Amino acid sequence: MSTTSTPSAHIEVPQGFPGITGPMRAYPETAQALNELAEVLLVHETPSLSKADREIIASYVSYLNHCVFCSESHGAVADVHSKSSGLARKVWESPDLAPISDRLRALLRIAEKVQKATFPGRENVSKKDVQDARRIGANDRDIHDTVLIAAAFCMFNRYVDGLATLAPPRGDAGYQKMGQMLATVGYRNSMKAIG
DSSP states (O other), X not given: OOOOSSOOOSSOOOTTXXXXXXXXXXXXXXHHHHHHHHIIIIISOBTTBOHHHHHHHHHHHHHHTTOHHHHHHHHHHHHHHHTOTTHHHXXXXXXXXXXXXXXXXXXXXXXXHHHTOOOSSOOOSOHHHHHHHHHTTOOHHHHHHHHHHHHHHHHHHHHHHHTTOOOOOTTOHHHHHHHHHHHHHTTTTXXXXXX
């Protein structure tokens, strides 16, 4: 992966580790907690919310947050799990036209409302948003996990952006390699696999 597309990070991080991997290398205790959260949210699928669905939600929220590293890497994982190359990009371009289920489309609308949340005192995700998702088959766990994935990825994206970590440009071949690795080993063991 190229790491020369953006200025250097605001803090000292190991060279050659793009995006979130640099700060995770520098602060392994933080990496352990964040990777455990990602493992629970993205790897532990339920009967109605697959690994591919979860990665699409993470990638879409990251795309909306303009986080190149997270949208590209999680988009690549989504493509591996869905066995559909370019699916994440189709979702970024238009969730309404992407070849995904209506249930996932409704959950993405909820995730987008979480991503756009403003405070204080506003109900960003409305009862109608939830009712629409339920009408198409979403259950409490689907709604819970969607909101938590969206909220967590807003945090992950701000972590990457706030430290100005390096990110290869969109479409860099390294993202596909990272996506394949994460789809295979998950997040708990990802730092060992990265080296």
